Amino acid sequence: MLRRFRPFLSSRHKYVAVVALLVLLVLVRGLPFGSHRQDADVGDRPRYLYRSAFRENPDTAYERQLSEALRDIERRQVALHGKGGPSETIWQIILGKEPSAEHRGADSLQFQEKNPEWAYKLVTTEWAEEFVTITLSSIPGLASLYHAYPHHVLRADLLRYLILWYHGGYYADGDIFPARSIKECPSLQDSVFETEDPDISLVVGIEIDEPFASPQKMRDWHWVRSYSFIQYTIFAPRRFSPLLREVIVRVLSHTKRHLDESNIFLGARYNELTTLEITGPGVFTDAILDVLSNTLPASHPFVSESVAADKGLGDLISPSTGGLTERVTWAPFHRISDPRCAKGMEAKNGAELGGLCVLPVNAWGNGQRHSGAENFQSAHACVNHRFGGTWKPWKQTWKKYLFG
Template sequence: MLRQKSFRSHTPVLFVVVFSLFLLISAKYDYFVKIGFSVPSGHSESCNAVPIPTESSSTQVITSTPIPTPTAVPFPEKIWYKAGPQGVSAEAESFRNHCLELSPSYEYEILDDEAASEYVYKWFSDRPDIITTYFSLNVPILRADLLRYLILWAEGGMWMDLDVSCGEEPMHRWVLKEYREAANLVVGLEFDWPWENDNFLHAQFTSWTIMAKPHSPHMMQVIDDILMGVDEVARQHNVSLDGIQMSMIPQVVDLTGPKRMTWSIVKSLNRILERELDDRDITGLRSAKLVHDVLILPGNAFAASQSNFPKDQGPVLVTHHYAGTWKNKLGGEEGKRSV
């Protein structure tokens, strides 16, 4: 009886407390809704993971948590080019004009050094590691390589080197209809070498032509790996990033070029698929192959000359004319210098 009486005697007090809490919660709810805070419901979307920072020896490299690209987004119809100090040659202009004649819905943009700097500042001001690395690099090819991956991550579209010409296939046909939603990145084989039991990836994708939808996690993997790679070169030679010279780099293709890109894309796929890919997964192609969200084109598509112009791998989509080579002591182009 005492317990029952005690309960009843406190009933008004409990009622006031409960009613006050109800008013407080209602007010807070209205406030958060008013400022745009998303209140979870039974049908709410899952939240994106937060990037996890990691430390490197001289710059802070932020390893971004992969966020899948919405597959309903189409490939942007834009071609990106980078021009050096000498500008664009008549030959390069003719290459570009032919591509645009075949694909009139496409637009293009050519970035010179100044425009490229502005672009990187605009899109990556929240990534001090990217800003520091990009503007510290004094070897032109390293900066040019990094730029293409930054652009493709930020806005997507088609990257083409100036010395690349199109075949006779319009760009909207490069990706078959059944792959257009599922594919977020399109690469072509440069070296289609058979698998060997040596735990080494021999295949290589081209980097003179790449297609991407914005925010591909595979492109960000390439970027993050380049940041760590150049940081390691600086550490090994006991110099700052702006002290890196061409002579310190055994193979540019491994550090920032197509081999680096290939390794990083496969590394990203390995993590997503939770298994180790090898040459058996990506070589010996006669037609396009979709690996998760990466569409791999056979060698004839982007690198017909390296593949000896096979007749059973579909059309030649582009040709790389090797107008110059970056293998001089400064890491810039020499030789023909036509683009």
């Protein structure tokens, strides 16, 4: 009599199967989608202000030294070449590889082809080295901090700020697809391209606009804060933006602090959180909001709207004095449908703003599953970001994700 075949697993196979299942569960739980309940998406209050731990007891002496060194460079360049007109150069960065059509990819090539009237510059490792160590050699600590980064993504973050501050122009990551040419972008036509001489030194887009996000949604999406500006695409119509100057100061200051506080044997380690806060969208967003707060008068709409939105929340109430801090928060940029700009001339007497325009989410941040974003085919879309994000833990191999 034939016996019925019964499949079985050896102890070794069972062990492998269990480990594989656990790994799969960990990876799925870490992904920013899926099974969280709809009622877990919304918190009981909005968050328009985030306080970074890196701004607690910052090294103000080093930051003043950096700011003055940057200003010295600005003064020397203006004395030699004048202020100059609008900058029309497209910048992209490729580090650690020899530049080629294959390495650039179709999106990068098409970005250049779709904007033939703009100059194009691909920043290589060699070019960046000379820029940092020779052109900007007077910035204290820049070269050593730049070389201390363990990953190219950190260097690329800092480089885009330095390049746009020093040269001006339009920066785009290599995985940015041009939905239309730069000058055909509706949001830019309605803001900086309205005039040939705009009083604007920096244009940013919106990436995250979820001030009502619940703690669960924050965990699901790996968000440090519930709002942020985009830094995978940045436009500096003019050189020497005071906003970018402050971004650079903060990035270098935060990097130095991270190094100083790191383990003497293991060195400075950068996970997703520290990358976002030291060189990425976190420090970029905070610096811009703080410059607006320090330069705009209390009567400016950005300030008054921020204060009004804080009623009942108390984030702007000083815990030490009990007084109200009149500053700019995320509130003026929540769910905007048109560009919101503050021109340089709107700064209070003696303050340097340079002018800022914030574009609505669908200009540069379309294609996301949050923040009110439409799809890539949105009528407002100017670029589409493919969101490669290979530096992020959940984009890497399971071993890298689990064990670093």
